[in-house]
Amino acid sequence: DTGVSQNPRHKITKRGQNVTFRCDPISEHNRLYWYRQTLGQGPEFLTYFQNEAQLEKSRLLSDRFSAERPKGSFSTLEIQRTEQGDSAMYLCASSSNGAGIQETQYFGPGTRLLVL
Amino acid sequence: DAKTTQPNSMESNEEEPVHLPCNHSTISGTDYIHWYRQLPSQGPEYVIHGLTSNVNNRMASLAIAEDRKSSTLILHRATLRDAAVYYCILRDVLNYGGSQGNLIFGKGTKLSVKP
Numbered sequence: 052d053t054g055v056s057q058n059p060r061h062k063i064t065k066r067g068q069n070v071t072f073r074c075d076p077i078s079e080h081n082r083l084y085w086y087r088q089t090l091g092q093g094p095e096f097l098t099y100f101q102n103e104a105q106l107e108k109s110r111l112l113s114d115r116f117s118a119e120r121p122k123g124s125f126s127t128l129e130i131q132r133t134e135q136g137d138s139a140m141y142l143c144a145s146s147s148n149g150a151g152i153q154e155t156q157y158f159g160p161g162t163r164l165l166v167l
Numbered sequence: 168d169a170k171t172t173q174p175n176s177m178e179s180n181e182e183e184p185v186h187l188p189c190n191h192s193t194i195s196g197t198d199y200i201h202w203y204r205q206l207p208s209q210g211p212e213y214v215i216h217g218l219t220s221n222v223n224n225r226m227a228s229l230a231i232a233e234d235r236k237s238s239t240l241i242l243h244r245a246t247l248r249d250a251a252v253y254y255c256i257l258r259d260v261l262n263y264g265g266s267q268g269n270l271i272f273g274k275g276t277k278l279s280v281k282p
Contacts, residue, residue: 055210084269093254093272094211107269142210146268156270158210 053077055159057143063165064133071129072162076145083126084156085118086142087111094142100126101148133166140164171255176277179245187240187276189255198257200231200238203270206251211272214240214253250280 056075064070076083081102086094097116099107102123112118115133120126130137140163144156172190179185191200201216215222215229217238222229228241242249254275 082268086269091274093252093274094270096269096271099269109269144210144270154268155213156211158212160208161210 055143055145055157057141057159057162059162060160061163061165063167065167066133066135068133069129069131070133070164071127072141072143072164074126074128074143074145074159076125076143077157079147080145080157081123081148082146082154083120084144084146085126085128086144088140088142088161089138097128097141130164133164135166138164138166171257171273173253173255173273173276175274176279178279178281179242179249181247181280181282182244185242185245185249185278185280187242187253187255187278188237189239190237191255191257192236194235194257195259197259199259200229200235201256201258201270202227202229202240203254203256203272204251205254205275206248211254211270216258245278245280247280247282250278252277 058073083100085097087097088094096109097112098118100120103120115131118128140161142161144158146154146156199216199218202214203211204214205211215224215227217229230239252275254272256270
C-alpha cells in the first residue's frame, strides 16, 4: 500500500494557461474525491467519482474545471484558462465503498498551484 | 451536514495530555462525529470517529457528551509530531451510500506543541 499519490506536487503557471493534475488512488479503492484548499481554510469538496462515474460536482467546480477517471483508476483534474483565484492546494482522496459509514478517506499530499 | 464549532488555536506542552473541544449543538441522531488532522504540508489524515459511546484507538480517544452536542478529542501525551490542524466533522449516515460522501471541513483547531 503506497498510499494516494499526486503529481505534480507544485505547479506555477501564468494566468490563462491550462493545467492538469493527476491523482493515483490506493489500488483497491473505488471512490475518489477532489478537494481544494486555500490558505487558512479547510479543504472544500470539488467532485467525486465512484469507479469511472462522476457522481457529484460542487458548485465550486466552474465550467473551466473538468475531472476524469478513465477505467476507474487514476484521475485527472484540468483547469482551463487559469485565474489567480485558482491558486490553492488541490487534494485528492480515495476510499473503499464497502466500508459504509466507517469509510475512511485517505488523502494524497496535494498539488500546490500558483497562478501568476 | 450539521455545523461544528472549534477554537481557532490551542497550545500544549510536549508529553502532556491535550483536550480538543468541538461543539455541534444541531447534531442529528444519524450524524457520526469524525476527526481528521492535517500536518503541515500534508493532506488530512483520519484520526477517529464515533456515534454515542467514547472511542479509543492508537492515535487518540474521543469523548462524546451524553446529549451528543459536544465532543472532545483527547491526545494522551502530545508529541511535537502532533502539531497539526484538527478538524471535527459530522457525517450523516443517511447521506452516506448515495452520491454524497464528501467530507465538509471547517477551519479546525491549530494545535501547537511546545517542547
